[in-house]
Amino acid sequence: MILAGLSVGPIESNCYIVGCEETKEAAIVDPGAEGRRIMKKVDSLGVRVRYMILTHGHIDHIGALSEVREATGAKVLIHEDDAAMLTDSGKNLSTFVGPEVSMQAADQFLKDGDVIMVGNEKLEVLHTPGHTRGGISLKCDAGILSGDTLFYASVGRSDFPGGSHKQLIASIRNKLLKYPPDTRVYPGHGPATTIGWEIVHNPFLR
Numbered sequence: 001m002i003l004a005g006l007s008v009g010p011i012e013s014n015c016y017i018v019g020c021e022e023t024k025e026a027a028i029v030d031p032g033a034e035g036r037r038i039m040k041k042v043d044s045l046g047v048r049v050r051y052m053i054l055t056h057g058h059i060d061h062i063g064a065l066s067e068v069r070e071a072t073g074a075k076v077l078i079h080e081d082d083a084a085m086l087t088d089s090g091k092n093l094s095t096f097v098g099p100e101v102s103m104q105a106a107d108q109f110l111k112d113g114d115v116i117m118v119g120n121e122k123l124e125v126l127h128t129p130g131h132t133r134g135g136i137s138l139k140c141d142a143g144i145l146s147g148d149t150l151f152y153a154s155v156g157r158s159d160f161p162g163g164s165h166k167q168l169i170a171s172i173r174n175k176l177l178k179y180p181p182d183t184r185v186y187p188g189h190g191p192a193t194t195i196g197w198e199i200v201h202n203p204f205l206r
């Protein structure tokens with residue numbers, strides 16, 4: 001499996017390129033900013049981008065979506081509960097941080113349990129609401145791409161519209177902590193971690 005990450009934009013959001021070694025098909029997860037830099041990384045990996053998968057619809061995770069979409073022709077996938085955030089600058093929060101950003105609607109809506117095949121690699125959709133109503137994580141052979149649900153020693157904010165701390169913690173406990181302790185977690189911001197480390201050390205999960 002190919003898994004390459006880069007931190008993009010002023011809020012240093014993590015964008016991931018997930019691909020299949022055999023077919024060279026790939027998906028970009030959360031193209032938040034710096035579209036040219038993301039495409040340069042794609043080119044260096046020698047992959048063809050089939051999908052862009054959004055863990056949620058906040059501007060720091062979708063900011064380069066239109067640019068990368070035009071460059072790749074890839075289909076855009078987002079959970080149905082966050083779909084309106086692509087086309088509404090108020091809902092994706094760009095109205096408040098500027099400049100306002102709205103874009104074309106998604107090509108496909110996701111739901112819990114969906115499986116996205118990227119070449120021979122399987123990405124399983126885990127609906128993990130709490131940061132947003134339609135927040136998702138993605139389980140693959142390399143681990144879990146947790147978006148803004150679970151971070152190293154922290155959890156996602158829940159004070160934005162559609163957020164719920166109670167729901168966020170329930171999502172983490174019921175959907176993520178069930179995996180083995182050595183499962184790697186690749187969050188939407190900050191360094192990677194493991195399920196086991198978070199169970200023991202994360203103050204929000206005690």
